[in-house]
Amino acid sequence: MCCFSRPIEAVYDTKIFARGLAGVSQQLVYSMGLRTPYDVAMILPIPVKRGSGEKAVRFISLKKYPKFFEDLQKGFPLPRGQRLLVESADTATDSKQLDVVKVGNFEASFVPTVKDFSRLDERFRLPMETWQKLPRYQNYGFVVFKFKKGSQHVHPMAFEFPREHPKRIFFPTVHIHDGTIEEEASFDHTLFCQLPEDDVVMLRGWRESYRPAGMFMNKKKSRGLIDPTAHCHRSSLTGKRPNADLWL
Template sequence: MCCFSKSVDVVADTNIFARASKDGRQFLVYSMQFGAEHDLAMILPIPTPKGSAEDAVKFISLKKYEAFFDDLRKGFPIQKGRGPKKEPMLGGLGAALPVVEVGDFIASFVPAVKDFARLDEKFRLPEGVWVKLPQYKEFGFAVFKLKKPEKDLSKVHPMAFEFPRADKKVLFFPTVHIHDGTVSEKADFDHSLFCQVEGNGLMAWDESAQLAESFVKVKEAHGIVDGNAHVYRKVMKGEFENKDILV
């Protein structure tokens, strides 16, 4: 879900990487370019088990690997790549949620919708939005505080984390759009989705010609990418049904 706590002027060049990790967990890496007039938070709903602990999500800094998605695109040479501080989240009602410094971001895991009351109001969605999204009733949420861009369009370094999955057989891509507090049936996508899967791969996705170790700096990715496996890619540009992608 490309979901922001306040209005944004533009969001473009969204990239998401997903891979299963140990013990039924999943890695997720997210980046985009955006323009906004205020500090705000990006909120990513994630299908965590109900009752997950506040420290169930492990945030991973990729500040030193800003070219993560640039390198992933090198595995698909037919399509050339395109060009694209810290403040605490103050607690609201109840005890403040733990926050983590991860690269240029302040991040927090919100275990359930009700726990947004424990974040400062400017980092929440408008009241009533979650009622329109009942599919997220049992979800948790990864929240990243973003600074107002210094220029019209700002590219942030990749946001990365590992989370426990409610369904250990499914890779989850958060692609539902909420940019202004409203939820539409269709949305404009400018997304490149990347993943690594076990087995015979994905028939409807592009497959890298080589193993990931030949185009990704595996050590700098902190275990997120399996260097001995191929990478799969799905490009979504244009208008699509406004929903998350499951693999």
């Protein structure tokens, strides 16, 4: 799941795809269903390389590929007879408003540090006290996606960022709702990834796709997010679990 700037009614069907690139960059694709009575922002803390600046994140529109995750799922056919059940921070020294980027059907911003939240529309921030309770994120950046009130299943949100830890893959799975952080949270996530062949041995408990991604994904619509020659891997996070991000 993720962090929301205001109370929501429900979030469901969360899917995350992560891929490490040569060098320091990581790509990430995020999708979910959302029901909210207010305009709201989803905030994803990411371990961006320190000092990268506010242009570090490259947003990638998947408006023309709303079935990104449906196609990804085709790489993992179910056995016959089964069916899938779906169900103290300083004041910022730069007061200039952060850039807002149109990404498909929604708007997005990159907040390079905790102190830069003061440069974001107040409706789309978390209280500073929340971040003070989470010292692990003091050196992170934050990707912010803004949504209108109502029920929606947004098309996949994608971006690329330079990693602080180039040899690791990061999944943003911590839950922060209503500005509070619980030690445990209920998870209903499906995770996908592509790793270099030498690193696949790390994926204990992950299922490998039956064919390379190019056999079931649309290479053109994926816009460079998928290596068509490599296999994908899938795992699930379900039930009550420690409320934390996942690293590979």
